[in-house]
Amino acid sequence: MDEKRRRARVQGAWAGPAKPASRPASQPVLPTAKPQRWGGDPVIPDKRFVYKEPGEVNRRVPEPRVIEKDGTYEISTSPTGVSRLRLFPVFIDPKEADWMFEQLQREIPWRQKTNVGPDGSYQEPRLTCWYGEVPYTYARSTMQPNPHWHPLLTMLKDRIEEISGFTFNSLLCNLYRHDKDSIDWHSDDEPNLGKNPIIASLSFGETRVFQMRKKPPAGEHGDYTYVEHLHVPLDHGTLLLMEGATQEDWQHRVPKEYHDRRPRINLTFRTMFPEGKK
Ligand SMILES: O=C(O)CCC(=O)C(=O)O
Secondary structure, three states, X not given: OOHHHHHHXXXXXXXXXXXXXXXXXXXXXXXXXXXXXXXXXXXXXOOOEEEEOOOOOOOOOOOOEEXXXXXXXXXXXXXXXXXXXXXEOOOOOHHHHHHHHHHHHHHOOOEOOEEEEOOEEEEOOXXXXXXXXXXXXXXXXXXXXXXXXXXXXXXXXXXXXXXXXXXXXXXXXXXXXXXXXXXXEEOOOOHHHOOOOOEEEEEEEOOEEEEEEEOOOHHHOOOOOOOXXXXXXXXXXXXXXXXXXXHHHEEEEEOOOOOOOOOEEEEEEEOOOOOOOO
16 A cells, blocks of 8 residues: 555544543542452453544545536636536537548548657557648647548538637547557647647547546645546547646546447647747
8 A cells, every 4th residue: 555545544443441431529428330250250450542633634635526517617727717518419410420430530641650758669559640731749749730621520620610610720539449559648738839829629420438527636745646536438530629727737538448348539629839939
């Protein structure tokens, strides 16, 4: 058990015999209970478990909150401002979403990216494709500008701009081929995205759980044990908007799963600024 959890456990100790309560002057003095002997066996005096205030408040790992209904959710208001999600579960109706999924799976030039992590380079466990006028760098590997948008992607961008009131100039397409494809904890906070970026995330195909966790306050020294978690199941045709301080105050991921999962496509529309123009 880690040190923090160990310290957070309820502490207590076995105390000696209970002290008699203070006696009003009018009450007779009764003989105090003494250890007795029956047939020679000693009887252990009565002992009680006494609760001692633990050094640290007893903390629980919070259950994740599940967000799955249509609506606007203010998920936090600090430390850097309001973080907001907007969920549109049937943004694309299922029949239309079926043919869109097929077109995108077949016609997007999917590639596997080589990223660089603390232990060296590794193949990202999903396929991606980048659209936009500027390059996009994450995990120390850069995707080159690609201004040749597929017409279906342009049409989806227009529909999202209409409903959200925001405009977008870039798109990261992700293809999760099976249950072991995933993306680890991160925030979309690269400098080119500017402050408080709006991310519009549209999903097709298999439902995968989009998980979010609040960044811990400075006093926790980067320990995420007790932070809030959100689970947003993103299914076929669902649109999720992340707004305000969401990228600064939260992280997200799509974890691996351990049962058969069919392919899933996720499109994350963003606005990228050329270097130095935010
Ligand atoms: O697949 C998703 O729903 C999220 C993708 C994502 O977080 C990313 O590519 O930055």
